[in-house]
Amino acid sequence: MTSAAFETATPDPIAYLDRVAATDIGRSYKERMLDELGIRPGQTVLDLGCGPGTDLASLARAATATGTVIGVDHDRASVDTARERTADQRTVTVRLGDLHDLPLPDRTADGARTDRVLQHVTDPARALHEIHRVLRPGGRLVMGEPDWGTLTVDHPDDDLTRAYTRYVTDEAVRNARIGSQLPRLAAGAGFAVPSVIPVTSVFRDAGAADAILGLERTTQRAVTAGYLTEEAARRWLDHLTTGPFLAAVTLYIVVAES
Template sequence: MAPLEFGDAAARRVERAYATPDVVAQRAQVMELLGPQQGERVLDIGSGPGYLVASVADAVGPSGAVHGLDPSAPMNTLARTRTAGRPWVHIDEGDAVALPYPDGTFDAAVSTQVYEYVADMPRALAELRRVLRPGGRALVLDTDWDSLVWHTRDRELHQQVIAAWEEHLVHPRLPRTLAGLLRRAGFEVTGQRVVVLFNPQLHAQTFSASMMELVAEFVTGRQGLTAEDAQAWLADLRARADEGDYLFSLNRYVFLATAV
């Protein structure tokens, strides 16, 4: 695994991607399924730039408490700025395998696009179970990267690029085993859903427009791919848009669980 590095510029790029209508709609579905209530204590594991933390904080109100946890200092800076003025929000530095909270602290916890990067999933989910009260709710969302559909002419180059992109992941197909992992960690799985990110056109406010730039930057120098290869891949995608046959689709899977 070669993890993505989130310096200030990368954190800002992710923040822009999370502001696209595609991810805003995803976040709305997560909020509906998680259902945070007034006065609840909620944890967001891998809170990134803090969009979801802010939404949860508004739902639980000042009688509740929300903790966002992320290992990236630049992400945490963005999250603190986004949630300023909500004293019941706390942005903490840490990671999923060693949650810095006492047993049974939270009524609910959410983690979106995090566990596919975590090597020790049994430990991470044991920690998730530990910090939830009995009967507490968990929502986990991750991607199966085999679901990625991106229309390109040069299929061989595209396959090389996506193989190199998967180097930043520990579990590129985590949703296939996540229900079993949750059950073994002490959860009852109460629901499973799919969230589809679908872009039949390419423009600046699509999720795939942000993602393609991130992919091209990451894969350069990996698996024999040069900067010229990455630019050729980008040019292929843009040409599809110019010719009116652009298409991008990606499945993200949501698991709802209750601590038993």
């Protein structure tokens, strides 16, 4: 079932996050999130689920030398990497912590962001209540999350596409529909939601799509979970590597105000 066109080994998590951030798609939506956050000099800004610190420098530039940027992540290796990468930036601190129980006092920050984090947490509603707690009145939260229910991969056999995408939404991602659920969940946590911005990524190259979507790795897991047979998976991947390719998925940038 393996193909030389696709990556079969699971990439290192930090390397994967760096890879996505370096793509045109990654740079574009991250810039839009930064614009929507509207950071002013001197403000305190949180990067919740900061990973290896990919976005901390851009937040620090926006907050200027008079501001404060705090990154929080639950993964020790990511926190260590983020601290190393921002060691020369005195306005940036990185803390080990859980989004469900943030290690921050009430009304700490003027702004916060989450970037493809809430799709993985145990309880997004609880995390949003915590974020609301640590934001000052009038503070702004900008979230970027995919809705994997929007994922489409063109294939002559629609049944194979449905089986693959059903596995993604049923099992591969904990909160697979979080992108479109965020406005409702944010409102339930006490936020106003002035805007929702859909960003649809369209892939015409199978290799570029695989670098982000992990097409073969996900297909292998779908076989193990019983969503596809080995023969069906082989037909699925064979067409993706040889036929004209198109895949798309929508990420929602949701702006919320406390």
